[in-house]
Amino acid sequence: MIRRAITDLVLVGPAALAIVIFIFLPAIVVILLAFTDYQFGSSTANWIGVDNFTSLFGSKIGRKALTNTLIYAGIVIPASVGLGLLVAIGLHHLTTSLPKASNILRAIYFLPVSATLVAMAVSWQMLLHPSLGLINNWLSILGIAPQQWLSNRDLVLYTLAVIGIWQSVGYNMVLFLAGLAAIPKTLYDAAEVDGVTGGWSRFWVVTWPMLGPITMFVIIVTAANAFRVFESVAAMTKGGPAFASDTIVYAIYREGFVYFKAGYASAITVIFFIALLLLTALQIALVERKVHYR
Amino acid sequence: MKTSLSLNNVTKRFGDVEAVKNISISLHEGEFVALLGASGCGKSTSLRLLAGLEKPSEGQIFLGDKDVTGKSPAERNIALMFQSYALYPHLTVFQNIAIPLRMRQLSAIQRLPGYGLLSSSIRQKHNEISDRVKQMAEMLRLSTLLDRKPGQLSGGQQQRVALARALVRKPSAFLLDEPLSNLDTQLRSETRDEIRSIHKRTNYPFLLVTHDQSDAFSMADNVAVMIDGEIAQFASPKDIFCKPATISVARFIGQHRMNILPAGAAVSLHPAGGQLSLGVRPEELIISTAGTLEATIESLIFHGEETIVNLVGPKQQKLRVVVHSSNELPNTGENVKLSADLNALHAFDADGYRKELTS
Amino acid sequence: MKLLKTACKLILSFGIALSAASALAATEIRVHYAIPTIWAETQEKLADAFMAKNPDMKIKIDGPAESYADGVQRLLREAVAGTAPDVAYVGLNRWRILEDRGLTKPLDSFLPKDKLAAGYTPALLSLGSYKDVQHALGTSASNMVLYVNPDLVEKAGGSMDNFPKDFDGIIELAAKIDALGDNIEGIWIGRHDWRFQSLLGSHGGRPLNEDESDITFDSNAGMTAASLYKRFAQEGGMSSMTQNDARQAFPSGTLGMFFESSSLLKRFEEGAAGKFQVTVLGTPVVAKDNVYFPTGGSAILMLTDDETKQKVAWEYISFVTGPEGQKIIVENTGYAPANKIVLDDAKYLGAYYDKNPNAKVAHAQVAAHAGPWYAYPGAEGVAVTDLIAAALVELTEGADVEKTVSDLAETLRLQLKMK
Incomplete structure (x- = not known):
C-alpha cells in the first residue's frame, strides 16, 4: 500500500513540482509585485497597496489601452467570426461544384494563419507605406486620397483590426468547414420535406443551430486572441502614434520591459488575467447551457 | 381506388450509374405498399424521387393527376420519416413536431418570437398549431415529453416524435424509410402494430421502404420487390411468397434461400425439369425413402426448433433441407432420397421467368 | 520585500545558475554588446586587436542583444541572477538605468590625471557622468x-x-x-x-x-x-x-x-x-x-566587483575609448568618435574623411556640440x-x-x- 503510494508520488511529483515552480510561484510573485513599486533590476521595492490599480484606471494612458483593446476586440471578434462563417459556407458549397478551386482557396485563406505575424508585419508595413506602398498607389488610381494607415491616430487602430481579421479568418474558416461537414445531410432533407424552403430559412433552421457548439468555440478562440493582441502592435506601431494603438498586452510589455515598471506591469497583468478568467467562465457557462442541446 | 402518387417510367442516373431503371409504381389512397429490396438496389433512391429530394433523369411523377416531376417536397406535401429520424437536436419535442406547420402557415416574420403579441390573427394561428401538436403528441403518447430535447429521449421515443412530425400536417402520402431498423426486437413488433394502426386510422397512402421481408409482409397490402434498380414483382405478400415471378425474386424471398435445380438435373423431381429450372424451398424438400432425387448429407446444423441439413446432389449442386422435428435425423455422409410436393415446385424458364406447372 | 526579492532571484537563477559557473581564468573578462547588425564585426575586430596587444588578457563576447533596450533588460536580469558580464556596451541614454540601480562601477579612480591629454574632453566626459561621478565613457557618438x-x-x-x-x-x-x-x-x-x-x-x-x-x-x-x-x-x-x-x-x-x-x-x-x-x-x-x-550612440561601463577583473576591464575600456579602438569603431560603423585625439590627429582618420565627406560634416558637429542625452530621473x-x-x-x-x-x-x- 505504502509502496504503491510512493510510486504514485514519484509519477505525479516532478510534473506537479514543475507546475508549482514555473507557473504557480511566478504567478504568486506577479500578484505580490502588483502591490509594490518594484522596478525591474532594482534591489528594493515598497508596498504601495492598490496605487498601481488606481493609476491604471485613473490615468489617461491606462484607460486608453483598455478602450483600445475593447474597440479592437469589438471589431475583430464579430468580423472574423462572421467572415469565417461566410467564407466557409461558400467554400463548402464550392467543394461539390468546383473541388479544385475550393482547395486552392482554402489554402489561400489559411496562409495568413500559418505565417508568423512578425514576418508578415514587415510586408504589411511595405503595403501600407504612405508614399511607396501598393495600397495607397491603388487608391490613388481609383482617385481616393492616400491615407496614413499606421500613423494617423484616428485610423491606426482600425488598420490593425483589419490585419487582425485578415489573420484569423482562415483559422475560423477551417473550424467552420469542419462543423459544416459534420451536419447530417438528412437534416437538410428533413427540413426540405418539412417545408423549409430557400437558403435563408435553411440556414436559420438547420445550419446555424447545428453550428452552435463550433461557433461558440470559434468565438472563444477569436476573443482570446483579440484581447491578447500584441505582435502586430509591437511589430508595426509600438502602440503609437501617441498611444493611439496601445493595447493591454502591449502596455504590459511597455510598462514592464521598456519602462521597467515591473510592479505596475504586474498590476495590469493581474487585471487582464481576472478579466480573461471572467470571460472564459461566462463563455463556458453559456456553452454548457445553450449550445450542447441536452 | 384513386391513384394518389405514382412514378411513370422513371430512370435516375448518378453519373454513369443507373440507380433506378425505368420503373413505374403507383400508390393508391388508403393503400399500404412496401418497397422491398437488398441494400443498394435503388429503393432509397425511389423513395427520394417520390418525396422530391431527387429529380428523375427521365420519366414523370404524378400526384393524383397532377405532374409534380419538378416540384419541391414541400409543394408535393409528402411526409417522410427518415431512418435516422433526423430530428432537430436544438429544438424541443414540441418545436420539432410544430416545424412543418409553422413553415407552412407562418411567414418568416410571423415566425419571429413575440410576433404573436402584435396581431390577434397570428395568435389564433399559433394556438391552432399548438392544439394540433398536442393532439399528435396525445396520439403518440408524447404528451409528457414535449419540453425535452431529442438527445434526452430513448430510440423508441425519438421514433414516435419523428412519426408525429411527419403526420402533424395532413400529407398527401406518407413515406417511411427503414423505420424499424434502429429498434430492438421487442420494440419492433410493437412499432409494427403502431404503424399499422396509424395507417388504419388516417387512411393516408403509406409507402414503406425496407430490406426486411417480414416487415414488408406483415405491414403492407402490396409489396414491390426491387432488384438491381428494377421492380421485379409487384403483388400481394402471399403471391410474392407463393408465386415468385422470377428466379431472382424466388431466391430473394423466404427465410432460407430457395434450392434451384438447373434444367436437366431437375428432371428427377418433375418431368418438366428437363427444360425448366425447378426451385423448392428448403422447408418443403422432404427426406423420404420414396424420393426421386438422390443426395449425400454433408453437414447438419441444429437450431432448436429446426435443423438445417446441407446436402450435395448428383451433379455436385448444393442443396438444403430444413427439418422441423428432431427425432429422426439422418447422419452425416449418409445417402438419402429427396422429394417435394407438386405445389411446392416453382418452375422457371431459361430467361428466369415463372412457368406454371401442370401435373 | 526581501523575501520577494529572494524568490525572484531563485526563479530567475534556476535555469541559468549551472551554465553560469564559467571557468574563472584570471585574465578573462566577459563583454556584452547590442545590435549585432551594426556591431558584430566591429566587436570581433576590437577584441582581436586588444588581445593581440595584451596577450595575457582574454575577451569573451556574450551573444549580442537585438537592441539597446533588449540589452539593458538582459543586463538587469543577469544582475538579479548574479550572472552579469564584466563590461557592457550600453545605449548612451540607457546607462543611467543601470546607474540608478547601483550596478555601474565608478571609473574616476582608473582615469588618468590628465584626461584631456588622453583625448577625453569635458564635453565627451559629460556623456557618461552624473553628479560628478564618471560611470561610463562614450565609445561611439551620433547627432x-x-x-x-x-x-x-x-x-x-x-x-x-x-x-x-x-x-x-x-x-x-x-x-x-x-x-x-x-x-x-x-x-x-x-x-x-x-x-x-x-x-x-x-x-x-x-x-x-x-x-x-x-x-x-x-x-x-x-x-x-x-x-x-x-x-x-x-x-x-x-x-x-x-x-x-x-x-x-x-x-x-x-x-x-x-x-x-x-x-x-x-x-x-x-x-x-x-x-x-x-x-x-x-x-x-x-x-x-x-x-x-544630445548625443546618441553607445557607452561602455564596468560591472564587475572583482579587483583583478576590474584591472583587465579598465585596460579594455581605455583601449576601445582610446585612439586605436576609436579608429576601428569609426571606420567600421560610421559613428562619430568619442575621443579628441583621433579627430585632431589626421594619421588616424584623415584618409577615411577624405573618402567620406558626409561623415566629416556629421563628426565635426559632434566634436563642436556634443552634449548629454538627458534621461529623466x-x-x-x-x-x-x-x-x-x-x-x-x-x-x-x-x-x-x-x-x-x-x-x-x-x-x-x-x-x-x-x-
Missing part, C-alpha cells in the same frame, strides 16, 4: 543631422550652394518640395524625445535644470523648438508617417529633407546608391551660446519620453504650442515627483 536629397531640392527650384541656413528657410523649401507631387514629402522629423532635445539644444534650451530637480523645456527656447513641429506640419506639409516609413522613403527618393541620426548615414548612402547623392548638413544652430546636441524616466512623443504628435496635428508644452511640463513634474 541629429539634416539629410538632403539634392535632386528634389533642385526640382523644387532650390540649390545646394544656396541652401537655407535657418529653420524658416528650410520650412519654405520643404513646402516647395512637398508641392512636387502626391507621394513626394518635403521634410520629416521624428516625434521623439531625442529629436526634440536636439531642436531644444539648437535654441540653447535644456530639458532639465542643473541638479535635475525641475523640467525646463517650457522655456522660451523650448516653446520655439516645439513650435517647429507644428510649423513643419502646417507650413512644410510634413506627414504623419512613422519613423520606419520615413527611413524607407528617404533612400527611395520620395523625401526631400530628413532630420535623423548621423548613425544612419551608411545605410542611407547604400540605399540611395544609383538614385541620388545623399548630402549631409548640420542641424541649424539658432542660439548664440549654450548650444549642444527616477522610475518614470522612460515612461515620460512616450508622453513627450505623444505631445509632439498633438503639435503636428495642430495643437496650441504654448498650452501643449506647458501641460506636458506640468504632467512630467507630477509624474517624476518633482512637485
Whole structure:
C-alpha cells in the first residue's frame, strides 16, 4: 500500500513540482509585485497597496489601452467570426461544384494563419507605406486620397483590426468547414420535406443551430486572441502614434520591459488575467447551457 | 381506388450509374405498399424521387393527376420519416413536431418570437398549431415529453416524435424509410402494430421502404420487390411468397434461400425439369425413402426448433433441407432420397421467368 | 520585500545558475554588446586587436542583444541572477538605468590625471557622468543631422550652394518640395524625445535644470523648438508617417529633407546608391551660446566587483575609448568618435574623411556640440519620453504650442515627483 503510494508520488511529483515552480510561484510573485513599486533590476521595492490599480484606471494612458483593446476586440471578434462563417459556407458549397478551386482557396485563406505575424508585419508595413506602398498607389488610381494607415491616430487602430481579421479568418474558416461537414445531410432533407424552403430559412433552421457548439468555440478562440493582441502592435506601431494603438498586452510589455515598471506591469497583468478568467467562465457557462442541446 | 402518387417510367442516373431503371409504381389512397429490396438496389433512391429530394433523369411523377416531376417536397406535401429520424437536436419535442406547420402557415416574420403579441390573427394561428401538436403528441403518447430535447429521449421515443412530425400536417402520402431498423426486437413488433394502426386510422397512402421481408409482409397490402434498380414483382405478400415471378425474386424471398435445380438435373423431381429450372424451398424438400432425387448429407446444423441439413446432389449442386422435428435425423455422409410436393415446385424458364406447372 | 526579492532571484537563477559557473581564468573578462547588425564585426575586430596587444588578457563576447533596450533588460536580469558580464556596451541614454540601480562601477579612480591629454574632453566626459561621478565613457557618438536629397531640392527650384541656413528657410523649401507631387514629402522629423532635445539644444534650451530637480523645456527656447513641429506640419506639409516609413522613403527618393541620426548615414548612402547623392548638413544652430546636441550612440561601463577583473576591464575600456579602438569603431560603423585625439590627429582618420565627406560634416558637429542625452530621473524616466512623443504628435496635428508644452511640463513634474 505504502509502496504503491510512493510510486504514485514519484509519477505525479516532478510534473506537479514543475507546475508549482514555473507557473504557480511566478504567478504568486506577479500578484505580490502588483502591490509594490518594484522596478525591474532594482534591489528594493515598497508596498504601495492598490496605487498601481488606481493609476491604471485613473490615468489617461491606462484607460486608453483598455478602450483600445475593447474597440479592437469589438471589431475583430464579430468580423472574423462572421467572415469565417461566410467564407466557409461558400467554400463548402464550392467543394461539390468546383473541388479544385475550393482547395486552392482554402489554402489561400489559411496562409495568413500559418505565417508568423512578425514576418508578415514587415510586408504589411511595405503595403501600407504612405508614399511607396501598393495600397495607397491603388487608391490613388481609383482617385481616393492616400491615407496614413499606421500613423494617423484616428485610423491606426482600425488598420490593425483589419490585419487582425485578415489573420484569423482562415483559422475560423477551417473550424467552420469542419462543423459544416459534420451536419447530417438528412437534416437538410428533413427540413426540405418539412417545408423549409430557400437558403435563408435553411440556414436559420438547420445550419446555424447545428453550428452552435463550433461557433461558440470559434468565438472563444477569436476573443482570446483579440484581447491578447500584441505582435502586430509591437511589430508595426509600438502602440503609437501617441498611444493611439496601445493595447493591454502591449502596455504590459511597455510598462514592464521598456519602462521597467515591473510592479505596475504586474498590476495590469493581474487585471487582464481576472478579466480573461471572467470571460472564459461566462463563455463556458453559456456553452454548457445553450449550445450542447441536452 | 384513386391513384394518389405514382412514378411513370422513371430512370435516375448518378453519373454513369443507373440507380433506378425505368420503373413505374403507383400508390393508391388508403393503400399500404412496401418497397422491398437488398441494400443498394435503388429503393432509397425511389423513395427520394417520390418525396422530391431527387429529380428523375427521365420519366414523370404524378400526384393524383397532377405532374409534380419538378416540384419541391414541400409543394408535393409528402411526409417522410427518415431512418435516422433526423430530428432537430436544438429544438424541443414540441418545436420539432410544430416545424412543418409553422413553415407552412407562418411567414418568416410571423415566425419571429413575440410576433404573436402584435396581431390577434397570428395568435389564433399559433394556438391552432399548438392544439394540433398536442393532439399528435396525445396520439403518440408524447404528451409528457414535449419540453425535452431529442438527445434526452430513448430510440423508441425519438421514433414516435419523428412519426408525429411527419403526420402533424395532413400529407398527401406518407413515406417511411427503414423505420424499424434502429429498434430492438421487442420494440419492433410493437412499432409494427403502431404503424399499422396509424395507417388504419388516417387512411393516408403509406409507402414503406425496407430490406426486411417480414416487415414488408406483415405491414403492407402490396409489396414491390426491387432488384438491381428494377421492380421485379409487384403483388400481394402471399403471391410474392407463393408465386415468385422470377428466379431472382424466388431466391430473394423466404427465410432460407430457395434450392434451384438447373434444367436437366431437375428432371428427377418433375418431368418438366428437363427444360425448366425447378426451385423448392428448403422447408418443403422432404427426406423420404420414396424420393426421386438422390443426395449425400454433408453437414447438419441444429437450431432448436429446426435443423438445417446441407446436402450435395448428383451433379455436385448444393442443396438444403430444413427439418422441423428432431427425432429422426439422418447422419452425416449418409445417402438419402429427396422429394417435394407438386405445389411446392416453382418452375422457371431459361430467361428466369415463372412457368406454371401442370401435373 | 526581501523575501520577494529572494524568490525572484531563485526563479530567475534556476535555469541559468549551472551554465553560469564559467571557468574563472584570471585574465578573462566577459563583454556584452547590442545590435549585432551594426556591431558584430566591429566587436570581433576590437577584441582581436586588444588581445593581440595584451596577450595575457582574454575577451569573451556574450551573444549580442537585438537592441539597446533588449540589452539593458538582459543586463538587469543577469544582475538579479548574479550572472552579469564584466563590461557592457550600453545605449548612451540607457546607462543611467543601470546607474540608478547601483550596478555601474565608478571609473574616476582608473582615469588618468590628465584626461584631456588622453583625448577625453569635458564635453565627451559629460556623456557618461552624473553628479560628478564618471560611470561610463562614450565609445561611439551620433547627432541629429539634416539629410538632403539634392535632386528634389533642385526640382523644387532650390540649390545646394544656396541652401537655407535657418529653420524658416528650410520650412519654405520643404513646402516647395512637398508641392512636387502626391507621394513626394518635403521634410520629416521624428516625434521623439531625442529629436526634440536636439531642436531644444539648437535654441540653447535644456530639458532639465542643473541638479535635475525641475523640467525646463517650457522655456522660451523650448516653446520655439516645439513650435517647429507644428510649423513643419502646417507650413512644410510634413506627414504623419512613422519613423520606419520615413527611413524607407528617404533612400527611395520620395523625401526631400530628413532630420535623423548621423548613425544612419551608411545605410542611407547604400540605399540611395544609383538614385541620388545623399548630402549631409548640420542641424541649424539658432542660439548664440549654450548650444549642444544630445548625443546618441553607445557607452561602455564596468560591472564587475572583482579587483583583478576590474584591472583587465579598465585596460579594455581605455583601449576601445582610446585612439586605436576609436579608429576601428569609426571606420567600421560610421559613428562619430568619442575621443579628441583621433579627430585632431589626421594619421588616424584623415584618409577615411577624405573618402567620406558626409561623415566629416556629421563628426565635426559632434566634436563642436556634443552634449548629454538627458534621461529623466527616477522610475518614470522612460515612461515620460512616450508622453513627450505623444505631445509632439498633438503639435503636428495642430495643437496650441504654448498650452501643449506647458501641460506636458506640468504632467512630467507630477509624474517624476518633482512637485
